[in-house]
Amino acid sequence: MRVPRLGPGLSEFDRAVPLTVLAVDPEPPALARLVNLLRADTRIGTVMTADNGIDALRLLRRHDLDGAFLDIRMPGLTGIEVVTHLARYRTPPPIVFVTASETHGPQAFELQAVDYVLKPARPERLAESVRRVVAAATPAREPAPADDGSDETIPVELGGVTRFICRSQVRYVESHGDYVRLHTAEGAHLVRARMTTLERRWADAGFIRIHRSHLVALAHITDVHLAARGASVVLGNEELALSRRAARELREVLMQRARADGIAHAAVVGH
Numbered sequence: 001m002r003v004p005r006l007g008p009g010l011s012e013f014d015r016a017v018p019l020t021v022l023a024v025d026p027e028p029p030a031l032a033r034l035v036n037l038l039r040a041d042t043r044i045g046t047v048m049t050a051d052n053g054i055d056a057l058r059l060l061r062r063h064d065l066d067g068a069f070l071d072i073r074m075p076g077l078t079g080i081e082v083v084t085h086l087a088r089y090r091t092p093p094p095i096v097f098v099t100a101s102e103t104h105g106p107q108a109f110e111l112q113a114v115d116y117v118l119k120p121a122r123p124e125r126l127a128e129s130v131r132r133v134v135a136a137a138t139p140a141r142e143p144a145p146a147d148d149g150s151d152e153t154i155p156v157e158l159g160g161v162t163r164f165i166c167r168s169q170v171r172y173v174e175s176h177g178d179y180v181r182l183h184t185a186e187g188a189h190l191v192r193a194r195m196t197t198l199e200r201r202w203a204d205a206g207f208i209r210i211h212r213s214h215l216v217a218l219a220h221i222t223d224v225h226l227a228a229r230g231a232s233v234v235l236g237n238e239e240l241a242l243s244r245r246a247a248r249e250l251r252e253v254l255m256q257r258a259r260a261d262g263i264a265h266a267a268v269v270g271h
Helices: 012-016 028-039 053-062 079-086 105-110 123-140 195-201 244-261
Strands: 005-007 019-024 044-050 067-070 095-099 115-118 153-158 161-166 172-176 179-183 188-192 207-211 214-217 223-227 230-235 238-242
Touching: 019 028, 019 053, 019 123, 028 044, 028 123, 044 053, 053 067, 053 079, 067 079, 067 123, 079 095, 079 105, 095 123, 105 115, 105 153, 105 188, 115 123, 115 153, 153 188, 172 195, 195 207, 195 214, 207 238, 207 244, 214 230, 214 238, 223 238, 223 244, 230 244, 238 244
Parallel strands: 019 044, 019 067, 067 095, 095 115
Antiparallel strands: 153 161, 172 179, 172 214, 179 188, 207 214, 223 230, 230 238
16 A cells, blocks of 8 residues: 655655664865754654764664665775675665765665765765655564655666666676676666666566566566567567466566556567
8 A cells, every 4th residue: 555645755754753873074164954854854863973984884884774874985884895894794774875976886886885876975865865764664663565666776887987778778687697788778887786676676676587588677678579489578679488377477476567557568479
């Protein structure tokens, strides 16, 4: 059941249970600004602070925090090193990187940070990060609400510079060992992540595994061909092979969606 909304990006649960988060930045002015922005958000109840990676890790170990907003370049331990240490815990808190560094986006994505914000963070941009922390922290407190269609920002490298694409732009994902290639209408982007991780993480966003090497976005499928010679899906001007088992599962998913919409799914061809 969808969580009732009380305001832009703010659910009843968000307001009832304010979050306790950690803000970390080695520069006092930047830390003060980050703290002020977080405290101005009604979903945040308490903001703890640290100015280096070692103190940040100590606080994260001692306190049951709902999220952490970390810089990357810090004395003692970098933000990346802090998160790497936290990965050993069974339920690490959601992490948002708030940093001037544009070069660590793909690594942050690999570590499953919920967001990557470049300084100076705009209030509305940080509010989106808080929303993602709320969404990630909610399962520990109550059953997660149905996916509300919110998008995910993915950092990618283009010419040595970190850029950001939205998950909704991804037509399909292609496996390359410890990496995946994200295919959009504009091109393809190689990022360090495992296909099994994305399959699990993006299932509620409408992505389905159609082959050992491919994960596709249902929203971008224009045709599904089911024939004796083999099945395939069409996404724009590309056609991808569909395994026999995946063909049955995909047909069921598409027909369920069609029934839910009260229409016949014209994209399914064959039987």
